Amino acid sequence: MLEKVSDIGEFGLIRRINDLVNRDGLRSERLSLGIGDDTASFLPRPGYELLVTCDSMVEGRHYLPQHISFMDLGRRAMTINISDIGAMGGTPLYALISLGLRAEMFVRDVEEIYRGFIAELNPFGASIIGGNLTRSGNGMFIDITLLGEVEQGKLVRRSGAKPGDAILVTGYPGQAAAGLRLLLHTPNDASLARHPLVTIYNIPPHRAHLGKAIAQTGFATAMIDTSDGFLGDLGHICEQSKVGAKIWLDKLPTSEAFQKHSHEFTDRPMDLALGGGEDYELLFTVDRGNVDLLNRMKNRFKTKVTHIGEVVEPNEGIAVLDNCGKRYVVGKKGFDHFL
Amino acid sequence: MLEKVSDIGEFGLIRRINDLVNRDGLRSERLSLGIGDDTASFLPRPGYELLVTCDSMVEGRHYLPQHISFMDLGRRAMTINISDIGAMGGTPLYALISLGLRAEMFVRDVEEIYRGFIAELNPFGASIIGGNLTRSGNGMFIDITLLGEVEQGKLVRRSGAKPGDAILVTGYPGQAAAGLRLLLHTPNDASLARHPLVTIYNIPPHRAHLGKAIAQTGFATAMIDTSDGFLGDLGHICEQSKVGAKIWLDKLPTSEAFQKHSHEFTDRPMDLALGGGEDYELLFTVDRGNVDLLNRMKNRFKTKVTHIGEVVEPNEGIAVLDNCGKRYVVGKKGFDHFL
Numbered sequence: 001m002l003e004k005v006s007d008i009g010e011f012g013l014i015r016r017i018n019d020l021v022n023r024d025g026l027r028s029e030r031l032s033l034g035i036g037d038d039t040a041s042f043l044p045r046p047g048y049e050l051l052v053t054c055d056s057m058v059e060g061r062h063y064l065p066q067h068i069s070f071m072d073l074g075r076r077a078m079t080i081n082i083s084d085i086g087a088m089g090g091t092p093l094y095a096l097i098s099l100g101l102r103a104e105m106f107v108r109d110v111e112e113i114y115r116g117f118i119a120e121l122n123p124f125g126a127s128i129i130g131g132n133l134t135r136s137g138n139g140m141f142i143d144i145t146l147l148g149e150v151e152q153g154k155l156v157r158r159s160g161a162k163p164g165d166a167i168l169v170t171g172y173p174g175q176a177a178a179g180l181r182l183l184l185h186t187p188n189d190a191s192l193a194r195h196p197l198v199t200i201y202n203i204p205p206h207r208a209h210l211g212k213a214i215a216q217t218g219f220a221t222a223m224i225d226t227s228d229g230f231l232g233d234l235g236h237i238c239e240q241s242k243v244g245a246k247i248w249l250d251k252l253p254t255s256e257a258f259q260k261h262s263h264e265f266t267d268r269p270m271d272l273a274l275g276g277g278e279d280y281e282l283l284f285t286v287d288r289g290n291v292d293l294l295n296r297m298k299n300r301f302k303t304k305v306t307h308i309g310e311v312v313e314p315n316e317g318i319a320v321l322d323n324c325g326k327r328y329v330v331g332k333k334g335f336d337h338f339l
Numbered sequence: 340m341l342e343k344v345s346d347i348g349e350f351g352l353i354r355r356i357n358d359l360v361n362r363d364g365l366r367s368e369r370l371s372l373g374i375g376d377d378t379a380s381f382l383p384r385p386g387y388e389l390l391v392t393c394d395s396m397v398e399g400r401h402y403l404p405q406h407i408s409f410m411d412l413g414r415r416a417m418t419i420n421i422s423d424i425g426a427m428g429g430t431p432l433y434a435l436i437s438l439g440l441r442a443e444m445f446v447r448d449v450e451e452i453y454r455g456f457i458a459e460l461n462p463f464g465a466s467i468i469g470g471n472l473t474r475s476g477n478g479m480f481i482d483i484t485l486l487g488e489v490e491q492g493k494l495v496r497r498s499g500a501k502p503g504d505a506i507l508v509t510g511y512p513g514q515a516a517a518g519l520r521l522l523l524h525t526p527n528d529a530s531l532a533r534h535p536l537v538t539i540y541n542i543p544p545h546r547a548h549l550g551k552a553i554a555q556t557g558f559a560t561a562m563i564d565t566s567d568g569f570l571g572d573l574g575h576i577c578e579q580s581k582v583g584a585k586i587w588l589d590k591l592p593t594s595e596a597f598q599k600h601s602h603e604f605t606d607r608p609m610d611l612a613l614g615g616g617e618d619y620e621l622l623f624t625v626d627r628g629n630v631d632l633l634n635r636m637k638n639r640f641k642t643k644v645t646h647i648g649e650v651v652e653p654n655e656g657i658a659v660l661d662n663c664g665k666r667y668v669v670g671k672k673g674f675d676h677f678l
Contacts, residue, residue, distance in 0.1 A: 032388060036579065037497050038423040038563060039392035039487070044383035049371060053378035054435045054484055056473045084377040096393045098437075098482045132482075134395045139476040143437045145393055145484035148378070158376050224377060240375065 006103040040129035059139035074116020083280035085148035086208025089215020100136030161222035161241035167309040172255040177276020223284035229277035244316035247309035345442040379468035398478035413455020422619035424487035425547025428554020439475030500561035500580035506648040516615020562623035568616035583655035586648035
């Protein structure tokens with residue numbers, strides 16, 4: 001008989017999670033108190049700024065439980081937060097996990113979620129230092145707060161892009177959105193679990209190591225991750241930097257898997273590459289003179305980095321241009337939870 | 340026509356919240372980035388440890404929406420977290436708010452929740468620096484991460500109680516639990532909204548100022564807040580300090596309102612005072628020689644502080660003794676979300 005959360009209760013589950021975190025997780029020397037008191041506590045590193053972000057995943061809304069393992073669910077929830085720290089140029093340090101669980105969930109599955117968290121945190125020497133467990137009504141939720149640090153003066157904001165800057169993007173935006181479309185299109189196709197686009201939807205790669213390296217160069221003027229979709233996040237940079245942007249559609253990179261499969265569920269695949277959210281590539285701007293230097297970093301990190309456009313004056317707005325120089329109009333920009 | 344969340348969307352709502360926080364909230368000088376980037380960032384104060392805690396409130400589970408205003412809901416959710424910082428001897432600094440909302444909620448009501456957060460944060464000069472909005476299935480949830488600071492060396496843990504120490508408690512544990520029973524007992528009685536016990540259930544006072552002062556004296560050996568109920572939290576101190584405890588039942592303070600009304604819904608009111616959770620008094624231990632000094636602090640903070648027992652050897656366990664010295668057996672200890 002598999003143990004359920006209701007068999008061992010809140011405090012039994014806390015104990016099990018605590019054991020797992022102590023066994024498999026890492027512990028920073030600067031941590032004075034981890035899980036198990038009213039708060040966690042740590043000594044910040046002199047000369048560093050602290051970064052804090054939080055992000056939630058709600059069952060059925062941010063993930064499809066029938067298509068993702070509990071371990072991957074944990075990895076994905078943590079990745080989303082790591083990506084935000086990386087988009088500032090920082091390194092993850094400490095995570096707090098707030099879970100809303102159903103009483104009939106198996107303890108083993110909750111532990112798998114934590115194994116997923118730890119798998120993503122350990123490469124950074126980062127650790128789980130606290131959290132909260134509660135019973136949720138119908139759907140599970142995972143809410144993570146992640147703290148990170150960045151050397152003073154190395155932080156890259158959304159607000160520093162200037163007209164004339166080059167716009168670059170890592171990887172292939174739109175793959176996660178394509179994976180989700182595949183799942184929604186043929187929900188009962190079990191073979192989809194191993195489909196490359198579905199894998200990227202379930203556990204999207206983050207670019208936090210590359211983000212930190214970009215920040216260290218000092219050449220990036222603005223940076224963001226593409227969680228709200230390429231155009232949505234470009235919009236955030238433009239709004240906060242008070243600039244416009246010109247994007248060359250034929251430069252926007254698409255992966256082989258995307259090229260091969262996207263026509264199966266859409267006749268406008270570039271709308272997906274431009275508008276689809278939930279992948280975690282970096283979108284950043286640099287002074288045009290430094291493009292080559294940053295391009296060379298793609299070799300070091302084995303990640304594609306593409307120069308796809310330029311920052312323009314604010315009155316020009318945001319324009320996507322096709323190879324004839326004509327404006328390409330996208331059906332839907334970004335993702336909004338409430339619209 | 341009142342605006343709904345679905346009328347203005349996620350980014351419209353973020354803008355409104357941002358405006359409200361900038362207008363009514365305070366901003367620390369050490370904050371380099373607040374709401375509006377991938378993460379917030381701040382410069383920690385040299386010589387201070389950072390504290391981090393998180394706590395969730397789920398509709399129908401942690402609060403009864405028909406009996407609490409949105410403003411009070413915000414106040415209560417923040418109070419719960421402030422209490423945890425206070426129970427370490429710390430001061431609140433920065434909050435991140437993760438909300439799960441229904442699309443048909445009124446924008447005005449979401450703003451009221453934020454006004455509640457701000458009402459509790461402003462007295463500390465603390466501010467909201469980030470968060471996340473998502474659509475939730477049926478029930479709303481509020482998940483707060485609160486950061487605080489404490490001078491290095493002044494942190495009070497759960498784990499330092501020693502046999503012979505005095506056990507003290509602030510205020511009147513059990514009032515919030517009594518308020519909840521009243522609401523559940525006569526759910527349609529609108530006059531209950533102004534009942535003193537219901538008020539304490541809805542917006543329980545925190546003791547963070549007193550907690551900091553207690554920590555500053557250096558005399559407290561362990562401290563916790565009574566969120567899981569007096570006996571439940573005493574159990575946490577005993578477990579982590581590896582000690583037992585003896586509690587004198589007739590010393591456990593009960594308020595006038597509690598004495599007057601608790602018989603209306605229970606024939607064992609002391610079970611409620613001992614076992615009921617969700618109020619946020621401080622339970623702490625001090626070396627016996629320092630009891631008087633701490634007792635005198637109640638005048639400074641206008642809060643009752645009562646010496647209610649003593650720490651004993653671990654093999655004696657936790658015993659509640661009546662005025663004949665006989666063991667009093669409690670029906671239910673503390674609160675567990677999953678049992």
